[in-house]
Structure formats: structure tokens, C-alpha cells
Amino acid sequence: MVKVAIHHAVSPYCTVVPSSSDLMNSRPPSDMLKVAWNLAWYGGIDQVLEQNGHPGINTPPEFLENLMLSPVDITILKTTNVAKGLQDCLVSITEATSHSVVSSTLARMRLYLLNDKLALKRGTGSSISTLHDLEWQTALSRFLLVLPACIEDEKLLADVLAFLSKMLIAQRDSTDTRDLNLLLEFLLRQETSPLMNLLLQTGSPAQGEMDEIQTLVRQKLQKELIGFFNSILQSLTSVTNRKCLLLAGPFRTQLSLKLLQCLRITNAPHFYGLPALERTLRGMVYVTAVPGWTLRSTTEDPYTLCKKYLTGLLEVISSFYVEWGGNAMSFMGKGVTKSAVICLLQLSYEMITQAKDKV
Structure with missing residues (x-):
């Protein structure tokens, strides 16, 4: 007799989970119920985060223990709430004690901008409008005041410039020029122009592994620096604000002089x-x-x-x-x-x- 191979009606490798009468024993429904219960109990996500952010506030006695939010749940809610998430990022940058903390926080902030771009989210409620209300310049301006003193400083400055470029690109179609005015005033207010002087920074010939790493970091910094200036120049093409246009003239001229010097350095036979x-x-x-x-x-x-x-x-x-x-x-x-x-x-x-x- 010839046996023909056929498919099983039900895969023998299928794991059948027995239905439970108590949905609280299943993780996804339990998490959904906890979040929905807390949002309804406190009257919104802001009140939930405010209540759970103070350990001294006791949960009401009629609150069941399995409905209480865990620290992981609170972190997830903070991250998914744009205002609270960005506020935590800025606080983290202000209180940071190492370069790695600031770099990782800037990466988180770039994710908020990317999420807005993918969701086509603009205007009120977007990450850009939230950053305006939180005054991001207080946390980030200190990194633009002085020249980097070591390779770690150069890495961090490159990350800061990358975030500022993404921020300018995200609001290019907006009529709000507050950030653009602020950056132009900042660049023109400094007599020494540390950021523009970085364009003229040249590296010594690579000797050993450390010099190769430093060369790569410096090349990345130069790339982000020129990208930052280009983002400003591109944003200025569609600006009608009088103050912004008044600041744009001196900025273009100063940058043109620095780029001319940079061209001579770049085009030299030894570099x-x-x-x-x-x-x-x-x-x-x-x-x-x-x-x-x-x-x-x-x-x-x-x-x-x-x-x-x-x-x-x-x-x-x-x-x-x-x-x-x-x-x-x-x-x-x-x-x-x-x-x-x-x-x-x-x-x-x-x-x-x-x-x-x-x-």
C-alpha cells in the first residue's frame, strides 16, 4: 500500500494553553487592568506619575495589592509620556556625572524625535513643542561654551550637535523660530566662536591605536559640526522672522570665512x-x-x-x-x-x- 504524506489537522508541536477563569493570572490582561485601574483611580497619567513619584504618599486601603503599579510599570509610563520622559532626560543631563550618561540620554531624546517623525506628529503635543516648554537650552548650552579638552569631550560634543541638528530638521516646516534665534544669538554672542574654530582643528599623524581612535572621533566631530551649521543654514531659507533674518547675515559671513580657512587646510597636500x-x-x-x-x-x-x-x-x-x-x-x-x-x-x-x- 502506498502511503501519501499529508499534513496534520493540528500541529503536533502546537502548545495548547488551558483557558483560565481568572484573567489576572495572565500577564498581558493583568498589566492592562493595572494601568487602566490606576489611570481611572487617579484621573490621568500625570496624577499617576505624581502619586507614585512620592514614596511618602500611601496607597488607599481599598487598593488591592495586585493592582499596584511596580517600579517597572512607572518607568514605562514615564517613558511613554512625552512631557515626563523629556523632562526626566533634561534632569538626567543636568545632574549627569559622566559623559556616558549624557550620551545615552541624548540617544533617548533622539528616539522621541524619530517617533514623532514616524507618526507624522507635529504641533501641540509633539516632542519639539514639549522641548520649548521645558527650556532645553538650560541643560545643553553648557556643552557648547568651551572647546573639548579630551577625546571623551569630543565624543560628547558630537552627540550634542547631532541632537541639535535633528531638532532643527524636525521643526524646519514650523513657523516657530525660537530655537533658531537662540542658536544664532549663542553663536554670534561669543567673541572667540569656539564651535566655528573647531572647523580649523587639524589632527597630527596617527601613531598607535589611541591616535587612530582620536582621529576617527575628530572626523565624526567635524562631520556633525558642519552638519549642524548646514541645518541652521537650511532652516534659514524659509524664515520670515525679522530678528532671525537680521542675525542670519553676520552668521553666514563669519561661517564663510571659517569655511574658506578650512578649505585651505583640507586641500593642503599633507592633509x-x-x-x-x-x-x-x-x-x-x-x-x-x-x-x-x-x-x-x-x-x-x-x-x-x-x-x-x-x-x-x-x-x-x-x-x-x-x-x-x-x-x-x-x-x-x-x-x-x-x-x-x-x-x-x-x-x-x-x-x-x-x-x-x-x-
Whole structure:
């Protein structure tokens, strides 16, 4: 007799859980009932967190023990509530005693921004509006005041700049310019401009494992720094606030001077690198995109600044097609060439409009 293989009506590997008459013995229904009971008892999640955040407050006697929230439940409620979660993050940053605590907290805050992006959540109730009410600058501004003194400081500053860039991107379509005004005032208020001076930071040749790690950290910091400045410049393209536009002029001019110095350092034969050169030129594209970016310099007149930009950009293009011809056809080489050409086009317009008598 031929036996044909057939499927079982019920899989022999299926585990059948016997139905329970008491749903409290099952974990998911029990957790749902505990949360629903506490929310109804205290009248909302804010009252639940306030009640359970004070150990001295006793639970009412008619409260069953299996309905009391555990510390894990309280932590979950704090995390899922945007206002309480972000407030705990800012408090954690303010009271942090190590770099790792601040970095992990910033990662949590970026998750709130990512959650809003995925849920298409904007306006009231979003993480950005909540951060406005909590005054994030009190906790984060201290990391932007001084230059990093060690490799751990550089890592932390890169994380702070990454979060600020995400925050600016998240509110790019908003008409609220409070954060943008605050950052521009902060950058222009400092005479030494520590953040802009970091663009000119160069590294020594790598010697040993520690120097290689420091080089990688410094490259990440440079990437986040230029990305932060580019985020500010992109946000300024759709701004109509008068104060913000007034601050934008000096910021563009100061940044253009720093990027020009950075281009000379990056394009030097002893410090040649496509990633750094590409980041610098991308920043120049955003700086030169708005007419009048040469007008606010206290050390250079518009014509001289345009002439220096023209010389630097022509050196980049000529070096790519003469000295390093092979790099011009690479992926990054094409990006460098494209950014340099866009800068030249925008520079030509600036020279025509701002230096008519000398061109």
C-alpha cells in the first residue's frame, strides 16, 4: 500500500494553553487592568506619575495589592509620556556625572524625535513643542561654551550637535523660530566662536591605536559640526522672522570665512582627504546660496572675499583634474566637483551683484 504524506489537522508541536477563569493570572490582561485601574483611580497619567513619584504618599486601603503599579510599570509610563520622559532626560543631563550618561540620554531624546517623525506628529503635543516648554537650552548650552579638552569631550560634543541638528530638521516646516534665534544669538554672542574654530582643528599623524581612535572621533566631530551649521543654514531659507533674518547675515559671513580657512587646510597636500573636502564644499554651497553673504564681514570687503573664494574653488577643481585626476571619477570625487561648480555659479552671481565696480 502506498502511503501519501499529508499534513496534520493540528500541529503536533502546537502548545495548547488551558483557558483560565481568572484573567489576572495572565500577564498581558493583568498589566492592562493595572494601568487602566490606576489611570481611572487617579484621573490621568500625570496624577499617576505624581502619586507614585512620592514614596511618602500611601496607597488607599481599598487598593488591592495586585493592582499596584511596580517600579517597572512607572518607568514605562514615564517613558511613554512625552512631557515626563523629556523632562526626566533634561534632569538626567543636568545632574549627569559622566559623559556616558549624557550620551545615552541624548540617544533617548533622539528616539522621541524619530517617533514623532514616524507618526507624522507635529504641533501641540509633539516632542519639539514639549522641548520649548521645558527650556532645553538650560541643560545643553553648557556643552557648547568651551572647546573639548579630551577625546571623551569630543565624543560628547558630537552627540550634542547631532541632537541639535535633528531638532532643527524636525521643526524646519514650523513657523516657530525660537530655537533658531537662540542658536544664532549663542553663536554670534561669543567673541572667540569656539564651535566655528573647531572647523580649523587639524589632527597630527596617527601613531598607535589611541591616535587612530582620536582621529576617527575628530572626523565624526567635524562631520556633525558642519552638519549642524548646514541645518541652521537650511532652516534659514524659509524664515520670515525679522530678528532671525537680521542675525542670519553676520552668521553666514563669519561661517564663510571659517569655511574658506578650512578649505585651505583640507586641500593642503599633507592633509588631503575626500570626505573632509566634500563636507567643507557642501557647507560652502549652503553659505553662498543666499545673495549678500559677503556683506557682513568686519575684516574683508565683498570683492576681496569673493576673490579668495574664487581662487580656492579653482584650486580644488584644477587639482582634481590635474594632480589627482583619478579621484575626479570616484563617487566622492564627483560630489566634490559638483559642489565646487555650484559654489562657482553662486559666487559669480554674488560678484556681479555686490562688486559691480571691480568685476
